[in-house]
Amino acid sequence: MDKLVIEGGKPLSGTIVIQGAKNAALPILAASLLAEGTTTIDSVPHLLDIDVMLNILRELGCRAEHTDDTVVLDTTSAHTSHVPENLMKQMRSSIFLMGPLLSRFGEAQVYQPGGCAIGERKIDLHLQGLQALGAEIEEVGNRIVCRANKLTGADIHLSFPSVGATENIMMAAVLAEGHTTLSNAAREPEIQDLQRFLNAMGAKIMGAGTDTITIEGVDRLTPCRYKVIPDRIVTGTVMVAAAATRGQVTLQETQPAHLSSLIHVMRRAGVQIVVDGDIIKVGSSARPKAVERIVTSPYPAFPTDLQSQIMVLLSLADGVSILKETIFEGRLKHVDELSRMGADIRVDMNAAFIRGVPRLYGATVEATDLRAGAALVIAGLAAQGRTTVEQVHHIDRGYDRIETMLTRLGARISRSSPVPQAPNL
Numbered sequence: 493m494d495k496l497v498i499e500g501g502k503p504l505s506g507t508i509v510i511q512g513a514k515n516a517a518l519p520i521l522a523a524s525l526l527a528e529g530t531t532t533i534d535s536v537p538h539l540l541d542i543d544v545m546l547n548i549l550r551e552l553g554c555r556a557e558h559t560d561d562t563v564v565l566d567t568t569s570a571h572t573s574h575v576p577e578n579l580m581k582q583m584r585s586s587i588f589l590m591g592p593l594l595s596r597f598g599e600a601q602v603y604q605p606g607g608c609a610i611g612e613r614k615i616d617l618h619l620q621g622l623q624a625l626g627a628e629i630e631e632v633g634n635r636i637v638c639r640a641n642k643l644t645g646a647d648i649h650l651s652f653p654s655v656g657a658t659e660n661i662m663m664a665a666v667l668a669e670g671h672t673t674l675s676n677a678a679r680e681p682e683i684q685d686l687q688r689f690l691n692a693m694g695a696k697i698m699g700a701g702t703d704t705i706t707i708e709g710v711d712r713l714t715p716c717r718y719k720v721i722p723d724r725i726v727t728g729t730v731m732v733a734a735a736a737t738r739g740q741v742t743l744q745e746t747q748p749a750h751l752s753s754l755i756h757v758m759r760r761a762g763v764q765i766v767v768d769g770d771i772i773k774v775g776s777s778a779r780p781k782a783v784e785r786i787v788t789s790p791y792p793a794f795p796t797d798l799q800s801q802i803m804v805l806l807s808l809a810d811g812v813s814i815l816k817e818t819i820f821e822g823r824l825k826h827v828d829e830l831s832r833m834g835a836d837i838r839v840d841m842n843a844a845f846i847r848g849v850p851r852l853y854g855a856t857v858e859a860t861d862l863r864a865g866a867a868l869v870i871a872g873l874a875a876q877g878r879t880t881v882e883q884v885h886h887i888d889r890g891y892d893r894i895e896t897m898l899t900r901l902g903a904r905i906s907r908s909s910p911v912p913q914a915p916n917l
């Protein structure tokens with residue numbers, strides 16, 4: 493397993509262009525199945541999760557090429573609706589292939605994606621939405637078979653604004669007969685990107701970005717070329733790293749409006765942030781101030797995907813901050829690792845009480861999930877001494893060569909890969 497070795501204490505500086513958004517590219521790749529022919533998607537980063545999605549699409553019969561940051565996907569020969577279990581287990585988000593497969597083939601065979609380090613990750617809202625559109629769901633063991641001779645528009649209300657369920661329902665409704673209204677929908681920018689992509693293929697969707705999305709079913713969709721939005725979570729991760737190392741970093745090709753809640757919190761912590769079009773400049777030369785209370789909630793509130801990263805900045809702040817995680821029940825596992833680096837954090841239920849310390853100290857720590865791993869990298873950059881981050885594959889799921897990106901900003905970080913053991917002959 494690869495490791496990242498970081499010599500901390502050096503402020504980040506320089507300019508960086510942000511990668512395309514993983515959480516926009518994944519549903520858009522799945523939605524490409526809705527049109528027969530060749531779809532081209534630009535600004536798709538090279539990530540483990542993207543590789544898994546492309547392998548699933550190939551297993552379904554598509555031809556997929558990922559060159560530079562462009563994916564060319566020919567769905568003409570897609571011939572099966574059965575997503576292999578081994579691939580589903582590699583990436584639970586493949587659950588939102590159900591909608592496109594159901595639309596295209598009238599059937600979708602997937603497997604319970606199961607939970608992960610951050611939580612149970614239920615899919616009941618996905619299944620309820622598909623059933624409302626006319627799908628019959630059969631669960632045999634951990635296999636889920638959805639069938640629908642015809643999908644018919646419906647009024648659907650989500651009891652929680654689930655991102656994945658919103659996306660699955662959108663993709664199942666675009667070719668359904670009639671009108672669908674989805675209320676209490678998720679409002680994330682990635683939902684808006686999916687709407688733009690589907691409408692570019694000829695769908696009739698309105699309302700993404702609000703809590704009510706309306707969809708008029710159409711007869712068919714046609715392939716298109718589309719560019720994915722910048723990754724707001726990678727943008728936020730770099731912003732926090734710049735502040736935690738008291739550096740000066742300029743981020744280009746961003747969408748600052750997608751980060752309003754983070755920018756607000758960082759400014760309350762005393763970080764200088766200047767926004768100019770698609771450029772964000774982050775600077776910090778003093779110890780951050782504590783932020784009394786931050787609560788993660790669905791967009792546009794503070795995102796759960798930046799919770800572990802902002803915790804690193806707050807662990808260095810002057811004062812006590814409270815950080816409450818309300819989206820995933822298992823998303824505070826990085827606290828133990830940060831404590832081993834000298835952070836003073838107490839967890840009570842889903843709230844972390846963070847008493848800032850003057851500095852962190854390098855240690856050998858383990859990434860438990862994607863964003864926790866990114867937070868440990870930030871902690872290593874800010875810490876005094878050497879930090880080794882293990883289980884780096886978690887980080888590679890969402891960051892395109894994170895060590896290359898940070899080295900460009902002056903970080904002293906390198907990847908060590910174990911030497912393959914010679915077979916015992």
Ligand code: EPZ
Binds near residue numbers: 518619678819
């Ligand atoms: C998406 O996951 C993102 N992943 C996550 O990013 C992100 O953290 C999450 O949205 C919240 O913003 C992708 O887009 C690929 P949810 P998703 O459905 O769709 C419960 C990252 O780090 N729930 O909004 O799975 C669920 O248990 C990843 O990039 C149900 O109860 O998120 C969770 O507690 C991590 N029933 C909450 O809702 C359901 O049917 C949020 O889940 C679905 C969800």
